[in-house]
Amino acid sequence: MEIAKLKELCLNQAQFYYEYVKKYSENNEKSIDKVVSIKYQKDSSPKLYEIKLEKAIYDFEKTYYKNNQTNEYYFNKKDILIKEYDEKNRLLYVQVLNPDIEFEKIKSDDFFVVTDLLFLIKNLIEWYEKNSHKLTFDDKLTFDLKPNLEILKDTKLNQNQIEAVSSIFKNSYSYIWGPPGTGKTKAVLSTALINYITSNKKVLIVAPTNIALEQILFGVLENTEKLQIQNEKILRIGIPSKDFFDKYSEVCETKGIERVLESLENEINILSRVIKYREGRIISEDLEKILEHFSKLQENKIKIIKLENEKEYLQPLINLLTLPLKAYHFSNNSRMIKDAIKKHEKNYCINYDEKLIEENRLKEVVNIDCIRKELENKDEKIKKINQENFEILTLCKKIIKSEKIYNEIFKDLTQTNLDEKQLQINQKISQLNLWCKRSLESIKTLVMQTNDELINQALDIHHKNFDDKKLKEKLAFLIDEKDLLIEQSTKQRVKNSLVIAMTIDAYIQYTINENIEVNHIFCDEAGYMSTIKALSLFKSNSSITFLGDHMQLPPVSEIKTDDINSYKKSFLWSQSALFFETLFLKNSVEEIYFDFTNNTTPKFEKTSQVNLLSTHRFGKNLAQILNKFVYKFGFESALNIDTNLFFIDSNSNVDEAIERSSLEEVIIIKELVKKFEGKSFVILTPYKKQVKLLKEHLGRKYFENIMTIHKSQGSEWDNVIFSVVDDSNSGKRRMFFTNTINENFKGLNLINTVVSRTKKRLIIVANEDFWIKQKDTQLIGNLIFNSKKVIA
Secondary structure: OOHHHHHHHHHHHHHHHHHHHHHHOOOOOEEEEEEEEEEEEOOOOOOEEEEEEOOOOOOOOOEEEEEOOOOEEEEEOOOEEEEEEEOOOOEEEEEEOOOOOOHHHOOHHHEEEEEEOOHHHHHHHHHHHHHHHHOOOOOOOOOOOOOOOOOOOOOOOOHHHHHHHHHHHHOOEEEEEOOOOOOHHHHHHHHHHHHHHHOOOOEEEEEOOHHHHHHHHHHHHHHHHHOOOOHHHEEEOOOOOHHHHHHHHHHEOOHHHHHHHHHHHHHHHHHHHHHHHHHHHHHHHHHHHHHHHHHHHHHHHHHHHHHHHHHHHHHHHHHHHHOOOOHHHHHHHHHHHHHHHHOOOOOOOEOOOHHHHHOOOHHHHEOHHHHHHHHHHHHHHHHHHHHHHHHHHHHHHHHOOOHHHHHHHHOOOOOOOHHHHHHHHHHHHHHHHHHHHHHHHHHHHHHOOOOOHHHHHHHOOOOOOOOHHHHHHHHHHHHHHHHHHHHHHHHHHHHHOOEEEEEHHHHHHHOOOOOOOOOEEEEOOHHHOEHHHHHHHHHOOOEEEEEEOOOOOOOOOOOOOOOHHHHHOOHHHOOEHHHHHHHHHOOOHHHHHHHHHHOOOOOOOOOEEEEOOEEOOOOHHHHHHHHHHHHOOOOEEOOOOOOEEEEEEOOOOHHHOEOOEOHHHHHHHHHHHHHHOOOOEEEEEOOHHHHHHHHHHHOHHHHHHEEEOHHHOOOOEEEEEEEOOOOEOOOOOEOOOOOOOOHHHOHHHHHHHHHHOEEEEEEEEEOHHHHHOOOOOOHHHHHHHOOEEOOO
């Protein structure tokens, strides 16, 4: 396909997928995930906290945090710095940079991780918009390196592995199909990489996930260390897992500048605290000024009350003339009226005369126009006082510069709530003064060794008019310097390193605006990577080797296969990277889609494929089963022993079936796991409902050991317990993901993935009567047939 059409296809599919995911995203682009626990790491320097996450984080630049106690948000590199990440156990190790965050007081129930779920798709759309015109497919690249096939120490390649290494160095594009234990990483990939390193040539390694990437690096670094090749020649870009960082910190992205960064972070921390301290002191002073204005408001309040009382005092005189009494009322109350008017006889509006009052000639006694004028004068005075109060309130609101305190106290400040607000201000002043006192002592201790003149001047109480601008300019400079140091360090290390390793998503993000020039690209776990992402590797005119096992899990897509229309508009997300040739060699979208939907395995014309035949992972029994049902190319075991295969009959009752879950299997597994205390084990199942049921019955202690098969990709355990669930051809537990004949649901890939996670022992828990009848057609049935039955 022409590059212009290829760009159009990829952009259309990326944009459609973006809109689809956005539409069905529960939180409209955002996922708010709970935190299980927050723990302080004793003796850590700098001070670190361990955050146990409920879900994995996929991109740290687009991740931030919410504190429900204060309704505040914290941001990476500004408030909280991520130091390490253990993706496998979902443990995040962070340093708190913002001195106002009292992390010890935050409960995990009130702390959330917020992630933009659409960032990967956004990055890919931007990548294709800027870089798709650079895509190239050239199968005529020249090679000037003849590999040393005996370069590894303590490892001798078999003939099949030699063929794979030779293929890498003879072809522009190659695919090494390597089932578990066949030496794909530790033999073939390591040999190729070390040949490039010793020839001073540059290579790139990409993988679909962090776990997969580090599994590759663990295998490669084991071989490079034996040959005493410096680890500094290898660069792992991205946030490392704790295990990887502990063992290979010098390989990680920021290790070379860790001390410099730590020094800058300390300076930034101190300066931020000084600015906060000065702000706190200024706010306290402002509040004290405001209290002075409040005293004027209180005076005015008394004046208004006095004027209102005076108005009320005159009102009866108006009533006498505007509400005349009937004759008999007047005669009965003339004494009372005389007394009422006599109270005001000194008022210049009153002409007190008892005879006139008795004759009911009140208009001659009380000058109503004069009284009204007097009332108007009092209203005018009240109006002026109110205006003055309004101006004072407006001034108070202007004086306070803290948005937080403004919202707390001054936003709804009126004359009516003056007393309440005055009390709040007094409390706030007390709090701020106490905070400033403590903060000042703390900061003085921190700056004792730095002797920074600027900071010491800022702390000096005599420098009240000290220019805050200087402080903020220095803080901005330090932050820019830190960011630039990280950025330049990564670029420089990319330039200087001979092996660069990153996830495909990190590669896409990095190469939106940058180039990585290498001699060879190695894409591992290619079967689990989508074509639309893998195609970005063809931006560089380099040889590319794909490694993996396309008979394991395919790429994960949010769009279900039964949504035919949407699936066709986004199939590049579901299509394995190993179909890359199709995109370049076919002429239309229809041909590409047909090739994808009608071929379970990729067909190559220009790409060399080598299948690794011999496994050191599986015994003879399991290798024979997998060759019959999965690989079918002569896959065999290099071992003289059998794999430990065990089976426990669940005796599940089909008539009492619960949809996609089996209580019978859960009860068996609950007893079974007691035998694996302290050992490497996992419980895998095809369905989320069974995961939920297992967790309910086994408890939080085993949460990390229970997962769906899809979640297990890239990890391995000594012992794998497989909860099959399905036990019928119809009903609530009819075969679905477990059906290895139905290609639409990739059941064969799924069950093969279960087997491939196993290092020593596989234990299958399922309904024997149902599965044993299908031993000749279904992989699960054949595995059970060849397993040793254990009585529960």
